[in-house]
Amino acid sequence: MIFTLNLAGQRWEVHIAQDELETVHLPLLKEITQKAELQAGRYLVALAGPPGSGKTTLGALWETLAREYQPGIPVQCLPMDGFHLPNTELDRRRIVRNGETIPLRKIKGAPESYDLKAIKQAFHAVRMGKELAWPKYDRQIHDPIANAIPVLNAGIIFIEGNYLLLDEPDWQEFHNYTDLSIFVECPEAVARERLLARQQRGGRAYQAAVQHYEFNDLPNWQRVMRHRLPGNAILTMNEDGRLGRI
Incomplete structure (x- = not known):
């Protein structure tokens, strides 16, 4: 089936095979809806996975499916990219990578480039029903914009980000804020293809995209896949990009 999704303000057509829809997405959404209906307020779901695993697309797809197949309970997907530190701060801070001291901006997208204090405050506010x-992250100016997305007062809230199940200090606690967690496993070859395509759509030449992938995206993919907490549900992606569920 073809679904037209709103991805970061742009409309994208996404094809989902009927069997994947019926065996993965609709059953999972039904399970989450049934659990969410048992409590008042917000039901928080962490959607984690390495770069290139399609989390943003999944969140938009589930918002669409909820409107079409699960009427009566609102669904919203919130991205973590808006919690990047501003570029001015990333330029000011330094980090050692491969024995070289570099501006933190050079590894933008790594866990160190996020504002952990702001993330914790926001998670606490959402959890407390405030x-x-x-x-949100603006891909035109390549900087975060504060207070850009009003959060639903009730319903299912998916929060998607690479590091929400990262098994490292300061990140380990985030799964405690959520009611359910989902991890998307993605082969490195698929992540590479997707992320290179994304970089080239953004205007990078192919070789520059490869260099960015190997210096930034690949270490992040390895870090997420190798150091993660167990999720309540695991989705697995095959080499064709189709999803199954463990």
Whole structure:
């Protein structure tokens, strides 16, 4: 089936095989909806996985499926990219990579480039049912914009990000804020193809995209896949990009 999704303000057509829809997405959404209906307020779901695993697309797809197949309970997907430190701060801070001291901006997208204090405050506010707006990452100016996305007061809230199940200090606690966690396993070859395509769509030449992938995206993919907490549900992606469920 073809679904038209809103991805970061752009409309994309995504093809989902009927058997994947019926065996993965709809059953999972039904399970989450049934659990969410048992409690008042927000039901928080962490959607984690390495770079290139399609988390943003999944979140948008599930929002669409909820409107079409699960009426009566609202669904919202919130991205973690808005919690990147501003470029001015990334330029100011330094980090050692491969024995070289470099600006943190050179590894933008790594866990160190996020504002952990702001993330914890936002998660706590969402968990406590407070009214708030969520930041978003603007890919035109390549910087976060504060208070850009009003958060639903009730319903299913998916929060998608690479590091929400990262088994490292300061990140380990985030799964405690959520009611359910989902991890998407993605082969490195698929992640590479997707991320190179994304970089080239953004204007990078192929060789520059490869260099960016090997210096930034690949270490992040390895870090997430090798150091993660167990999720309540595991989705696995094959070499064709189709999803199954363990």
